[in-house]
Amino acid sequence: MQLNPAQNAAVRHIDGPLLVLAGAGSGKTRVVTEKLAYLVERGFAPEQLLAITFTNKAAREMRERAAARLRAQAEGLTICTFHALGLRMMQAEARFAGLRPGFSVLDADESFKLLKELAPSGISKDNLFWLKNTISQLKNQGHDPGQAMALAGGARERQAAELYASYQKRLAAFNAVDFDDLIRLPVAMLEEHESLRSRWQARYRYLMVDEYQDTNSAQYRLLKALAGERGAFTAVGDDDQSIYAWRGADPENLNRLGEDYPALRIVKLEQNYRCAARILRAANAVIGHNPRVHPKTLWSDLPEGPPIRVLVCRDNDHEAERVVGELIARKENGKCRWSDCAVLYRGNHQARALEQALRLTSTPYVIAGGDSLFDCAEVKDALAYLRLIANPSDDGAFLRVINTPRREIGATTLERLGEQAARLNLSLSQAAGQDSVLAQLPARPSAALAQFEHLLSEWRRQANRTAPDELLAEVLDRIGYSEYLDTLDKTPEQRQRRQRNIDALKNILAGFARQRRSGLAELTQVVSLLSDADDDDRDGVRLMTLHAAKGLEFRHVALVGLEDGTFPHASAVDEGRVEEERRLFYVGLTRARQTLLLSYSEKRRRFGSVEACTPSRFLDELPAKELHWEGREPERDAEHARDLAAAHLARMAALLDG
Numbered sequence: 136m137q138l139n140p141a142q143n144a145a146v147r148h149i150d151g152p153l154l155v156l157a158g159a160g161s162g163k164t165r166v167v168t169e170k171l172a173y174l175v176e177r178g179f180a181p182e183q184l185l186a187i188t189f190t191n192k193a194a195r196e197m198r199e200r201a202a203a204r205l206r207a208q209a210e211g212l213t214i215c216t217f218h219a220l221g222l223r224m225m226q227a228e229a230r231f232a233g234l235r236p237g238f239s240v241l242d243a244d245e246s247f248k249l250l251k252e253l254a255p256s257g258i259s260k261d262n263l264f265w266l267k268n269t270i271s272q273l274k275n276q277g278h279d280p281g282q283a284m285a286l287a288g289g290a291r292e293r294q295a296a297e298l299y300a301s302y303q304k305r306l307a308a309f310n311a312v313d314f315d316d317l318i319r320l321p322v323a324m325l326e327e328h329e330s331l332r333s334r335w336q337a338r339y340r341y342l343m344v345d346e347y348q349d350t351n352s353a354q355y356r357l358l359k360a361l362a363g364e365r366g367a368f369t370a371v372g373d374d375d376q377s378i379y380a381w382r383g384a385d386p387e388n389l390n391r392l393g394e395d396y397p398a399l400r401i402v403k404l405e406q407n408y409r410c411a412a413r414i415l416r417a418a419n420a421v422i423g424h425n426p427r428v429h430p431k432t433l434w435s436d437l438p439e440g441p442p443i444r445v446l447v448c449r450d451n452d453h454e455a456e457r458v459v460g461e462l463i464a465r466k467e468n469g470k471c472r473w474s475d476c477a478v479l480y481r482g483n484h485q486a487r488a489l490e491q492a493l494r495l496t497s498t499p500y501v502i503a504g505g506d507s508l509f510d511c512a513e514v515k516d517a518l519a520y521l522r523l524i525a526n527p528s529d530d531g532a533f534l535r536v537i538n539t540p541r542r543e544i545g546a547t548t549l550e551r552l553g554e555q556a557a558r559l560n561l562s563l564s565q566a567a568g569q570d571s572v573l574a575q576l577p578a579r580p581s582a583a584l585a586q587f588e589h590l591l592s593e594w595r596r597q598a599n600r601t602a603p604d605e606l607l608a609e610v611l612d613r614i615g616y617s618e619y620l621d622t623l624d625k626t627p628e629q630r631q632r633r634q635r636n637i638d639a640l641k642n643i644l645a646g647f648a649r650q651r652r653s654g655l656a657e658l659t660q661v662v663s664l665l666s667d668a669d670d671d672d673r674d675g676v677r678l679m680t681l682h683a684a685k686g687l688e689f690r691h692v693a694l695v696g697l698e699d700g701t702f703p704h705a706s707a708v709d710e711g712r713v714e715e716e717r718r719l720f721y722v723g724l725t726r727a728r729q730t731l732l733l734s735y736s737e738k739r740r741r742f743g744s745v746e747a748c749t750p751s752r753f754l755d756e757l758p759a760k761e762l763h764w765e766g767r768e769p770e771r772d773a774e775h776a777r778d779l780a781a782a783h784l785a786r787m788a789a790l791l792d793g
């Protein structure tokens with residue numbers, strides 16, 4: 136594939152900072168990948184190159200593309216997310232961050248649980264979420280608890296600052312960090328220690344960031360600290376696709392780049408290589424409704440493509456059924472794979488009706504980011520055991536596994552153990568290893584704790600010389616985990632699914648250990664970042680939220696639930712965030728390469744009752760001439776119905792034959 140002149144200029148510009156600011160499908164990600172290869176050809180060692188992607192999946196894809204170009208040399212490249220980069224830096228420099236090696240990384244659920252425990256009892260759910268988000272924002276802005284307290288304007292902010300302080304204290308006691316710390320701590324380390332900064336700046340001589348518009352301020356500071364004055368970096372992004380402001384991303388970072396790096400060169404790409412011309416025109420029209428700082432005109436010389444179909448459905452079940460019917464016909468007529476088709480929606484709850492319709496028609500599907508392997512209790516249990524083996528300070532892991540399976544160690548015993556641990560400044564596991572502590576507890580739970588500690592120390596000895604998947608097998612065997620699972624599940628299917636999940640985890644551990652030969656602690660840290668991994672290579676219709684679809688492309692895309700209140704989301708409308716919703720709509724439209732299907736229901740079940748819906752205001756922003764709106768042109772409807780029926784008959788015949 137030939138790069139166009141603007142792409143070429145972006146790839147070859149290596150003397151100073153560069154921003155590629157361009158619309159959807161214009162080849163920004165492509166530029167990053169090509170540039171990796173170009174830099175290696177120009178004599179950069181792969182080890183000196185760093186490319187940052189938004190998700191693990193994007194990193195994996197970029198690695199595959201780089202490997203196709205660079206073969207073995209690609210192995211030395213660092214291609215990862217901001218969080219994975221932060222983790223890497225902390226593993227290398229733990230003591231600068233006040234951590235001991237073997238620290239644990241709490242996932243989002245665990246850190247929320249911890250906050251809940253520390254928050255005043257009886258606090259409302261809304262308040263708790265507010266506190267969680269506020270603390271996360273404070274962390275992303277680089278404020279420590281002391282600064283947060285100094286900044287607090289009212290009682291509510293002071294409460295947040297106090298909770299933040301006790302939360303950090305507890306994390307420190309656990310020798311643990313949360314996801315926000317994975318960025319905050321490296322930033323603090325680099326900004327404080329000159330020597331560290333020079334070391335890391337020398338290590339990565341060239342930096343690239345994809346989806347730059349969605350970085351938050353902590354991520355920007357990390358980038359700046361790593362790039363230093365030299366400014367050897369390329370950032371690529373599209374302000375029209377900024378869709379994470381609600382989560383702390385700061386689109387201002389685009390302008391900040393120009394202010395902090397006066398030598399910044401900006402390259403614009405204007406040709407879209409992804410979308411059929413009609414789809415691109417529709418997307419351009421929609422985004423034109425937003426006030427824009429950097430207006431862009433994208434063109435495409437791809438074929439027009441068929442009109443964008445708008446389906447009008449009775450309710451969500453009807454909608455799901457019809458969308459699936461349309462996709463089956465696309466697959467049948469277009470001779471593509473199921474994975475070339477995607478259904479995108481605003482919220483995860485919308486997947487349910489679709490799943491049902493897919494199952495009823497025996498259509499294979501894959502839900503991205505839905506029920507992740509790492510959300511399953513059995514996988515969390517197994518990982519908690521490994522974490523506790525690697526990090527005796529990990530009280531979160533201790534509490535998760537101490538009664539899994541049951542060891543008859545009650546809440547009172549654990550409370551007393553906790554008091555003793557606090558008094559002696561030890562972790563729960565360390566305290567349970569002290570005879571003097573055990574002596575103060577009732578005989579039975581005390582014996583159970585002693586036995587548990589005994590097992591742990593045995594596994595800790597083994598950890599150095601046993602492969603992690605084998606260690607896990609040994610642990611699960613010793614604790615009778617299999618028998619424990621037998622008591623949990625009602626059906627053999629549930630039981631088998633759990634076993635498959637455990638086996639999948641073992642495979643992942645074995646794979647990682649082979650690749651990196653790292654220790655157990657490092658391994659559990661890395662695995663804890665995998666939660667957004669979509670490593671499912673099965674062929675199936677892709678189901679995902681619009682947010683998760685960022686950066687991806689599919690031949691056929693269906694965008695469902697286009698009702699006001701669903702999309703744009705009611706709370707976004709209330710809070711005046713319609714422009715961000717419109718950017719999300721733009722992201723959705725521009726995922727489609729060949730055909731685009733839009734649908735809405737006239738009625739929708741919400742909170743148990745049925746309510747009438749109005750079509751999304753975004754539908755009215757699409758140019759009418761690009762649409763084939765069901766019910767408005769009866770002849771076209773009839774023709775489409777005939778095509779659909781023919782495709783379904785063909786599929787039935789194929790199913791019967793096969």
Ligand SMILES: Nc1ncnc2c1ncn2[C@@H]1O[C@H](COP(=O)(O)OP(=O)(O)OP(=O)(O)O)[C@@H](O)[C@H]1O
Nearest residue numbers: 137138139158159160161162163164165408409686
């Ligand atoms: N010069 C080119 N010639 C042909 N195809 C290209 C060219 N550049 C990019 N493409 C193709 O266009 C599609 C879109 O490219 P890419 O994903 O890099 O765009 P993007 O700007 O990153 O999009 P998004 O904004 O959605 O992230 C890909 O299929 C890519 O292979």
Ligand SMILES: [Mg+2]
Nearest residue numbers: 163164165686
């Ligand atoms: Mg991209």
